[in-house]
Each structure stands twice: as C-alpha cells, then as structure tokens.
Amino acid sequence: MTVDLSLAGRHALVGGASQGIGRACAVALAGLGASVTLLARRADVLQTVRLSLPAPAQGEHRILVADLSQTDELAAAINPLCAESPVHILVHNSGGPPPGSAHEADPDAYRRAFEAHLIGGQTLLQGCLPGMRAAGYGRLINVISTSVKEPIKGLGVSNTIRWAVASWAKTLAAELGADGITANNVLPGFTDTERLHAIISGRARGADGDEAKVAQQMRASVPAGRFAKPEEIANAVAFLASPAASYINGINLPVDGGRTGSL
Ligand SMILES: NC(=O)c1ccc[n+]([C@@H]2O[C@H](COP(=O)([O-])OP(=O)(O)OC[C@H]3O[C@@H](n4cnc5c(N)ncnc54)[C@H](OP(=O)(O)O)[C@@H]3O)[C@@H](O)[C@H]2O)c1
Numbered sequence: 371m372t373v374d375l376s377l378a379g380r381h382a383l384v385g386g387a388s389q390g391i392g393r394a395c396a397v398a399l400a401g402l403g404a405s406v407t408l409l410a411r412r413a414d415v416l417q418t419v420r421l422s423l424p425a426p427a428q429g430e431h432r433i434l435v436a437d438l439s440q441t442d443e444l445a446a447a448i449n450p451l452c453a454e455s456p457v458h459i460l461v462h463n464s465g466g467p468p469p470g471s472a473h474e475a476d477p478d479a480y481r482r483a484f485e486a487h488l489i490g491g492q493t494l495l496q497g498c499l500p501g502m503r504a505a506g507y508g509r510l511i512n513v514i515s516t517s518v519k520e521p522i523k524g525l526g527v528s529n530t531i532r533w534a535v536a537s538w539a540k541t542l543a544a545e546l547g548a549d550g551i552t553a554n555n556v557l558p559g560f561t562d563t564e565r566l567h568a569i570i571s572g573r574a575r576g577a578d579g580d581e582a583k584v585a586q587q588m589r590a591s592v593p594a595g596r597f598a599k600p601e602e603i604a605n606a607v608a609f610l611a612s613p614a615a616s617y618i619n620g621i622n623l624p625v626d627g628g629r630t631g632s633l
Pocket of ligand 1: 388514564
C-alpha cells in the first residue's frame with residue numbers, strides 16, 4: 371500500500387499566499403496536483419506566484435485579490451469562486467497581529483484581529499462548505515502559532531486571537547467530521563519569512579539594536595538550532611490536506627523544531 375498524497379482534482383484556496391508560509395503552502399499543494407487559488411491583497415505579487423506554480427492535474431490556478439479584514443467584500447468574492455470551482459482545501463493563513471502587551475493593547479486591536487482571523491476564516495469556510503460536503507472531502511487548515519500551547523511574551527493580541535481560532539477549529543472538527551471534512555491547526559515555530567525579520571528588528575529595537583544577536587538568541591532556543599524554512603511548514607500543511615491524513619481531525623500540530631516546551 372502506498373501513502374496517498376495525491377491532490378489531483380482537488381481545488382485549494384490558500385490565504386496569505388503572496389509570500390512566506392502561505393506562498394510555500396501554495397507551491398506544496400500544487401506540487402501534489404491541486405489547482406490553487408492564491409488569496410492576498412497584492413495582485414501583482416499573486417500573479418507572479420501563480421505563474422511559478424507547476425500546472426495542476428485538472429483545472430487552473432487562480433488569484434483572489436481580497437482583504438481578510440474586509441469580511442463583507444470577502445463574502446461577495448468567495449461565493450462566485452466556489453460556484454465556478456468548488457474548494458476542497460482551505461488554508462486559512464494571513465499576517466499576524468502587531469506585537470505589544472495584552473493589557474496595553476487598544477480594544478480596537480482586538481476587534482480588528484477577531485475580524486480578520488476569526489470572521490475572515492468563518493466567511494471563507496461558509497463559502498467553501500457546500501463544495502466540501504458535495505465532494506465528501508474537505509480540509510480546513512489554520513496556520514496559527516505555538517502560542518496556543520504557550521503564550522508568547524509581547525504578542526498579547528496575537529496570543530488571544532490564536533486561541534479563538536484554535537477553539538473554532540476544534541469545534542468544527544466535531545461538527546463536520548461525519549461529512550469527510552477535517553479541521554486542524556498548524557503551529558509554526560520561528561520561520562524564515564518577512565514577518566520573522568520584522569519580529570527580530572522589533573526585538574532588537576527594544577534591546578541594544580543588534581539584530582544578529584537577537585536572531586542568534588532565538589535560534590539557540592530551538593532544539594534544531596535553526597529557523598524553519600517556509601517549505602517545512604508547508605510540508606505539514608500539505609500532508610494534512612492529503613487523503614493520507616483522513617483520520618487526523620481537531621489537532622494542534624507544532625512544526626517548531628522542538629521549541630515548544632509543553633506536550
Ligand atoms: N514566520 C514565523 O516565524 C511565524 C511563527 C509563528 C506563526 N506565524 C504565523 O503564520 C502566519 C504566516 O506567517 P508569515 O511569516 O508567512 O507572514 P508574512 O510573511 O507576514 O506573510 C503574510 C501574508 O499574509 C498576507 N496578508 C496579510 N494581511 C492580509 C489581509 N488582511 N488580507 C489578506 N492577506 C493578508 C500577506 O500578503 P499581502 O500583503 O499581499 O496581503 C502575506 O502574503 C501568520 O499568521 C504568522 O503570525 C509565523
């Protein structure tokens with residue numbers, strides 16, 4: 371028996387696909403045969419990513435220029451996409467909320483994060499669900515953070531909203547499992563993307579300005595001794611999207627080189 375990783379004939383919608391982890395997920399899913407719709411706000415960058423993808427087994431790769439925080443417009447955009455080509459795999463991924471302590475955050479920062487991360491995800495899922503149900507095959511994969519295992523200092527709003535998204539997925543897993551739909555969360559560790567570079571710069575500003583030193587301290591906290599490549603996060607997402615992961619439902623999967631100290 372071979373491990374069935376084929377996504378031929380499946381359509382994946384990948385958020386935050388213009389760079390970083392989202393772009394790597396799109397490449398990985400296309401590599402397994404899926405047609406991919408790339409969602410983010412920058413049309414020109416999405417077109418460049420689209421043209422870089424290997425041809426799908428069926429259908430075509432598309433872009434969907436949308437802002438996950440503008441959920442009314444998102445709802446108007448998702449339904450025509452799903453009517454044209456039902457979505458079977460939803461990778462809910464975006465930029466992270468800005469850093470800062472929980473107690474000092476403006477209440478509106480929590481509202482904005484909830485809108486983009488939770489309501490945005492719900493809007494996409496509701497557009498995709500009829501197609502997933504009709505196919506008897508659905509995969510919701512949220513890219514969130516190891517902060518659902520251990521809150522990360524200095525990421526107050528992010529820590530809070532990640533828990534909401536994780537709990538949303540766990541609840542969906544119980545509700546939708548009978549329809550052949552799974553809902554899981556991937557928790558990246560330090561991953562070499564533009565967001566990580568911004569975090570390193572921010573931490574260096576709060577210390578002595580030495581970015582190389584901050585990066586080295588962060589690497590030293592990882593048993594693997596290095597940052598992840600975005601492709602290493604995407605490998606986990608692609609596996610969860612595949613037929614081989616049919617009995618994995620409702621989990622939080624850290625992909626962090628062993629950094630998280632809790633089980
Ligand atoms: N990198 C890490 O070390 C790390 C660690 C733990 C968790 N994470 C989490 O993993 C996720 C992806 O991280 P990353 O490092 O790949 O981030 P990134 O480099 O900042 O990329 C974020 C992506 O999301 C898109 N995006 C941002 N805001 C959006 C919006 N409102 N609507 C639609 N698209 C939006 C961006 O594209 P446009 O600008 O074109 O819209 C971009 O493609 C984030 O939630 C991050 O917090 C990352």
